[in-house]
Amino acid sequence: MIITISDVTLGYGSPQIISFTKEFAECNQDDFTILQPAVPYRQIVTDHKFAEKIRTLPTREHPHSCLGRWQFFQQCKQFVQKYKPDTLIVSNYNLLPILELLEFTPPKIINLVLEDCEHLKKSFHSKVLFSRLQKLSKQIDYWIFPEQNRAINDAELFSIPYEKIFVLPNVYEAKSTFHPKPKIPKILYAGTLDLDSSVACHFTDPSVWKLPLDIYGDSQGTPKNQDKLTSALNQARCANMGLYWYGQVDAQTLDSLLSQYAFSLVFWLPKRFALLNAAPNKFFQALAYGVPVITAPHPQCKMYVERYNCGLVMKDWSKGELIRTVQLGIKLFGTSQYQDMVGGTKQAINQELNWKTQMKLLANKFRLKAHG
Known part of the structure; x- marks a missing residue:
């Protein structure tokens, strides 16, 4: 046993x-x-x-x-x-x-x-x-x-x-009960929402609210930071500019939604050794469902994207680079280059992951x- x-x-x-x-x-x-x-x-x-x-x-x-x-x-x-x-x-x-x-x-x-x-x-x-x-x-x-x-x-x-x-x-093993859905020109972010450690540090800026981002997760961190982030996400939701916060969902619900997205965003702030060298579940989950990733330049994520051409790698962790890469991803959506990235996710899963x-x-x- x-x-x-x-x-x-x-x-x-x-x-x-x-x-x-x-x-x-x-x-x-x-x-x-x-x-x-x-x-x-x-x-x-x-x-x-x-x-x-x-x-x-x-x-x-x-x-x-x-x-x-x-x-x-x-x-x-x-x-x-x-x-x-x-x-x-x-x-x-x-x-x-x-x-x-x-x-x-x-x-x-x-x-x-x-x-x-x-x-x-x-x-x-x-x-x-x-x-x-x-x-x-x-x-x-x-x-x-x-x-x-x-x-x-x-x-x-x-x-x-x-x-x-x-x-x-x-x-990550994709659930066979969830059939692929037609893709939409939106980016998924699902995971930790913490101003001190995650991409959420950029979500308080109205210039990011224009991005077609669907966000899943609950606000974390200090009470002050939670209040600040929750307020910003609620304002973004009310503004209806592109970014929309859905709150926390369980893993099965996320599995059922994932395949429809154009990209999945992976991003930790490299404030600690382990955050720089992150091995994010959401990276591998996205690939399992045929969803290319937009990732910050974490070494492991960068390695797999370059090895299998299964997404886009940001040059750094800045707000400007986040905006640039997301906009590039949306521009590529539906093109042959994008389809090659979808094919790269399948190659990564079939050959190694x-x-x-x-x-x-x-x-x-x-x-x-x-x-x-």
Whole structure:
């Protein structure tokens, strides 16, 4: 049996937690269960294919608080002790301390490193915490990173041997139940809306409101920034100039809408190492649905766009460059050059960015059973 521990409520983001667990289970001809916390204001998603494989463990306090996390760990410990899995998968550095609680040590432990550890350096007890994580990291058999530069950085930080590392892009499996829709000359942005870390920093400027952008997501960040951004997005919506904010939608709704858009916008502000070297789910999700991307020059995104001609890469992160590239994308929409980019998305998915190909590479690297 395989048990995966998630630190987020599934169905809104981090789709690779379910996908990787499923694929790894198939690779090893094993069954799996995923443990997730009950995060306030996140409704438990029950209408997806693997809902019966997910166990929700509620806590009295918020599961991301110190006390709530400890309560979540205790319940995970009981589940692991009861079922004694062959493989334990953890999906965040914050979850590694659960290994200290286990009386039973699974034969294989995998760290699916979806989030970076950079924010942990800002912790009040950062030296103690890193020392603790370095000790716990010795128990990890396989390290799965979504991006090469992040793998190199963390390998040096935690002295991880190369033979334990595999770089697995955040590949996305399109839902076969959603049929492609006729494309419209609009750009989709779906994801984090934070003035300090995302493209939302440009959405407060009326010159950007003229762009044909449909925005999905909820305002995040400090209360002051949330209020500022929410006010600007509501003003843009009322102005009806082009940019329109739809608010938060779940992953399945986004899947059903995505294929109709001309492009999908991918953009994090490079304020931290991990944001510069982002491996955005929305990038791979767009390609899976045949939607070219407009991306800021994040190394991994830039590499795939140049390799497969599946979108446009901005020269920098400025507002002017955002406007220029979006306008270029709309100008190209419907041309043979645009159709070539749509073809590039399919080539990327068929040749490299799919689970079958990636799991074969992983199985070869770690000498696991062959993946069908």
